[in-house]
Amino acid sequence: MADTGADTRRYRVLLTEVSSASAREVLTVLGRQGHEVGVMDSGGFSFTALSRWVKRRHRSPRFADDPLVYLDALREVLAHHAYDILLPTHEQLVALSRHREEIGRLVTGLAVPDFAAVRRVQDKAACIRLFDELGLPQPDTALVGDESALLARSDALPAYVKLPVATSSRGVWQAEDAAALARIAAEPAVRDTFATGGEVLVQRSLPGPVVMVQAMFDQGTLVGLHTVLRRREGVQGSSSAKESIVLPDVTLHLTKLGATLGWHGPMSLDAVLDEDFGLVHYIDVNPRLVEPVNAELAGADLVRRWLAVSLGERTGPLPPPRAGVRSHMLLMALVRHVEVGRGRRAVLRELAGAVTRRGWYAGSKEELLPVRSDPAVALPLGVVSALLLVAPRLWERVAGTGAPAHALSAEGWRQLLKE
Template sequence: MPDQARYRVLLTESSSASAREVLTVLGRQGHRVDVMDSGGLSFTRYSRWVRRRHRAPAFAADPLAHLDALRHVLREHPYDVLLPTHEQLVAIARHRDEFAGLVPGLAVPRFAAVRRVQDKADAVRLLADLGLPQPDTLLVRGPGELVARAEQLPAYVKVPVATGSRGVWLAADEAALGRIADDPAVREVFAGGGEVLVQRRVTGPLVMVQALFRHGTLVGLHTALRRREGVQGSASAKESVVLPDVAKHLARLGAALDWHGPLSLDAVVDEGSGEVRYIDLNPRLVEPVNAELAGADLVRRWLAVSLGEQVGPIAEPRPGVRTHMLLMALVRHAELGRGRRHLLGELTRAVTQRGWYTHSHEELLPIGDDPGGALLVGVVAACLLVSPGLWRRLAGSGAPPHALTADGWRQLTRPVS
């Protein structure tokens, strides 16, 4: 795996935190990075590392139109590597052979494997088939069956295709189950003959797992604990950890799927048993800066796998590496209804490097080597200080532009004519 090679890289979207962090790693390594851009304010908006922005329809609104724009760009512009930074990987996998002919570097698994990961009901069955630990989970097919599952409470209810906190609800009592059963997204799943998950809540810290595979073989791994929660279930602070059982679990999972490319999982360390229990699978690489600072080398390895190069033994990340996302912490205060005093306190601790910010690195918007991020932090902070209730408009209530919606999933799973 050559250390000094510099590549022309295209990212499939520009708005997500994952795209921003992949951009940060690539920019620091000296690669030329362009992005597909659906407009609006995004985490990459003011970055000096973006060389060119190619306009594209929002993936969430129309994944097939987004793919058409991506095809056009790849035909008109020479790139060495295409990195799907969010659920565009799902769509590209549907047309894997075609896109492999458009760009030299692409690491995408077969669509049959992607289906088993992207659909949460299929993912539950996959983990069960492989004997990998997960919370007690039931799959239900109708509202009456859902409201009858009070023995699972407290539990998370999840529709088959959901992103982040959208399409996921915590039910604490039977009344909450009834309200969730009446939600339009849940009713739509049942009307289409689909299944909804009822997953017993496990108490313990959230673990964010990132992995990279080369034709079913695990070639990269990193795990981090979510030390502070951010807005809408995100992480505003992480700390790298080493959990030996995870590597064994991932090796089994990757081999069973013959996975090729990135894969991320969320898990909870059960505070009762100490066992890692997997709660979500994502066919992408999620927020890799903590992994990079800990020495996991995931982005460089992703480039190598995409280009068919050898990657060498798995790097052993260092535990105890702390990172933070100031922006996510600020919006989280507003989400919880905290006032200006809390927002100013958070900003003060960040500037003076006190509290969690002691010996911690900013991972989302690293102002030191990419100063444009300061403008985004400043705009968000100013808006929240004027009116903390603006967090709803800043965070958004619908699907983000880079996410795969249920309608988009139906488009991608229709038989090809």
């Protein structure tokens, strides 16, 4: 079987959703490589809208509403359309891992881990215990099972309170003082977690920038890795600017984690970096590949390696890591300005910097909506920019405040556990 470094074959690839930034970036990489891409499309705002790289759209129900109904629609698509590879670009991977043998009979290329491994990272409480077991660094974290235990953690503030199952920065609250902790304890989702016997995390806040780690595994072996610093925050906790960084300890950590879980396919982690000592403390794990364009710009070949692992082919040695590769998401930066109340002038300054390639934009490449290579995406970018300038208060309609269509809800997680 061929090494992916010399692989120029073109595949028919199906993406499991269209509404996440990660799906858009995977589409960009696949499109530039010449693959034929289809998508499962549940409607609503989509980063893939008008893209010339989407060859076929399959209407589907929202994964967030019912993962089992979504899986029925996916089965129908795979049964009636000839795809070589299925890439779960968000938490559809969790549902696919529950049914991986069945789905694997419908499509040749599929790389998802065993569901038992997924359970150990999808549930944040289980993941905390796993990291303790492996000795991987993480902030001081307590697991609490009721409201009184949560309120008693005021000695750990400032801290983040996290639901055991949450995504896209939902289900995470920052508590600076005891009053904030009390408000969080009264959140319906927190109370529901306690009522169903779940545990909530109280994780001490650490100073330092956020590190985003992206990895690919082949039956427990690390075959792809890329690490970036979040240089600028985007809307709702996203990243609007990244820069690649080399952290040797991360390779050791991921090698150990993947081998312990026997992980197969993509995994991404967030961490906080102690810049004085170059140490990371992991704060979140996602069983998916998050926003891979910076990795492709740096030569990490994560998407190409994902295709190879999906087909059971060799990936070749890890490419040498490259530091200093910069990328940005203009849309996330624009919406962030109005989210925090900076208003029209800040939006105009951001647009001017992007157009003139000044400030962060000097030497940086757009990763989310690449107008030069996919020109039609200029339309939604222009519409959103105009909306923010005319009516900044409408930013929530752009960003959305409810559960994204691609997210796995707590109820959806319970459905999968009961099967």
